[in-house]
Amino acid sequence: MQLPDVAEDQAVATVHRAMEIGINHYETARGYANSEELLGRALKGFDRSRFFLTTKITPKHYQNYRKYIEESLTRLQTDYLDNFDLHGINNDEQLNYTFMKGGVLETVRKAMSEGLIRHLGFSSHGPLEIILKTMETGEFESVNLHYYYFNQRNLQAIKRAGELKMGVLIISPTDKGGQLHKAPQYLMELTSPYHPITINLRFCLSNPEVTTVTVGAAHPDEFNPHIEAAKYSGALTEGEQEIIERLNLQYKKLGGTLCTLCHKCLPCPEQINIPEVLRLRNLALAFNMVEFGKYRYKMFENADHWFWGKKATFCTRCNECLPRCPERLNIPDLLAQAHAIFSLDKGKRKWSD
Ligand code: SF4
Ligand code: SF4
Incomplete structure (x- = not known):
């Protein structure tokens, strides 16, 4: 789950509801306003072994990277991150900040050796070619990328992640995937009887290489279409496949x-x-x-x-x-x-x- 920019009480209540329904991975970033602090506050008091935490920092901050990792730990009120992503490897410049001498990879590996970080991945909003190039370095255990029914450009990266045995986290399938939380009535009718959010999540998760998706709920009442998607796993059902075919026909x-x-x-x-x-x-x-x-x-x-x-x-x-x-x-x-x-x-x- 990723925490959108909402009022503190609402954010905390949303996280508590997420814990209640069994969501166990919380993903944030240094750059997401006060999201790390809010998550730290909201998750305080829960058994730490009940959830996984990911945060992300952009490689361009390489000169302050160690300090920034420690600040993230403090804000999240935790001694360790289950997963840490280099945030936004979108071009060769960010790759260079990562791999150059004194770059962020050295800093992160040291933090890992000290137990501050358990697993390393990267996120990218960049071109497919950069994502593939970064994956092929062999330095990362997971990739965090865009892939939705309405944007299937990165399918090749997902398949390659499967071959490389990397985890795949889908970034923002609801918002960046089409602002499906405020889908137009026409789209709602096309995906009926499911919500567009449900169909899109099922589309993503029906790829065996996809490990998990972010939810991005802004209110405790917003989880219903996500819960609906979680009722099924594996390949699309016949009914879901029909809806995908109905959507495909629209392009005509x-x-x-x-x-x-x-x-x-x-x-x-x-x-x-x-x-x-x-x-x-x-x-x-x-x-x-x-x-x-x-x-x-x-x-x-x-x-x-x-x-x-x-x-x-x-x-x-x-x-x-x-x-x-x-x-x-x-x-x-x-x-x-x-x-x-x-x-x-x-x-x-x-x-x-
Ligand atoms: S015609 Fe094509 S290549 Fe030339 S400026 Fe327009 S979009 Fe770019
Ligand atoms: S179909 Fe034509 S315009 Fe569209 S991406 Fe391919 S080359 Fe570009």
């Missing part, structure tokens, strides 16, 4: 404008993350996930290596990407349309289904 609505997310159009000289912009367009048109698209689209140019790329308006129509697209998409026009959709005021609509 896009006809010849569907981006298949192959990533062959990159690189763009203007640093536009073409596949990600067009993925958001796919979701808006196929599932009415416009608000989710706006939420993610506005992060371009505002989140550094955590969500790389510029907004679609930077397209100069140089056409370099066109011959690389196997679908023969008119990428500049589709980018312009995506920008129009995600820059609209709520309620206005300038495109047709």
Whole structure:
């Protein structure tokens, strides 16, 4: 479970409810506001052997890494971390902070030898290639990444993790996976009788390589669709498979404008993350996930290596990407349309289904 940014009493009550229903892994990060402190407070008094704790620190803090690990332990009110992730290995720069002489790996290995950290993993919001490259170093026991029904780009990394016998934690399947806690009515109807959260969690967990998922509940009453997903394990049931097929069929609505997310159009000289912009367009048109698209689209140019790329308006129509697209998409026009959709005021609509 990951703790969102909510009032202290509510956060503590949410963690207590999580413990009550059997959630036993709590995941946070130095960079998540006061989340470490809140978790420490909320879990105080519970038998430490009843739960696992993960926190994360970005490698760029390599000069203060030891101090920061100790601060995390203090805030979490614990003597040890069950798991520690290098947070956000999203590019070669973060990899360098990790592996350079005097880098964070040396610091973490020392902390492990002293019993402060039991297991080491890494998280990434970066390109698939960086995730695979980091996994192949053989230094990590687990990977923490994005993989959801609505974003299956990292499937290859999940399969490789299985071969390498690494654990896999899915980051934020509910929020980053599509803001499914406020799913549009249309999507709710498509996944009925299940909640979109339930179907997405079952989709993730039906991969045998996936070890666990984060829940990200903000209120004690928000666990129901997650509990529903936990009722089953293993392969998707026939009913669940039917819903996935129903969702897959929705992409037909896009006809010849569907981006298949192959990533062959990159690189763009203007640093536009073409596949990600067009993925958001796919979701808006196929599932009415416009608000989710706006939420993610506005992060371009505002989140550094955590969500790389510029907004679609930077397209100069140089056409370099066109011959690389196997679908023969008119990428500049589709980018312009995506920008129009995600820059609209709520309620206005300038495109047709
Ligand atoms: S046409 Fe636009 S999106 Fe394609 S490479 Fe040129 S600037 Fe990038
Ligand atoms: S090459 Fe075409 S289909 Fe593939 S990601 Fe780029 S725009 Fe989409």
